Amino acid sequence: MNLILKTVTTNDIQQFESFFIIKEKTMNKIILKILNILKKITRD
Structure with a gap:
């Protein structure tokens, strides 16, 4: 688990976000x- 946390950096998380x-x-x-298309249709 610690290995996974070390490989995932803050930068990776920011890119993901x-x-x-x-x-x-x-x-x-x-x-x-x-x-907008629906509004136009209903107006007609």
Whole structure:
């Protein structure tokens, strides 16, 4: 267990976090686009 902890550095964790933050942002953009399309459809 100690070996695993030594190989995983803070930098690795930060990269992992930023990867998820980026993913979350793109997901939010996709959801917003879908909602905008739905609004347009319901207006017609």
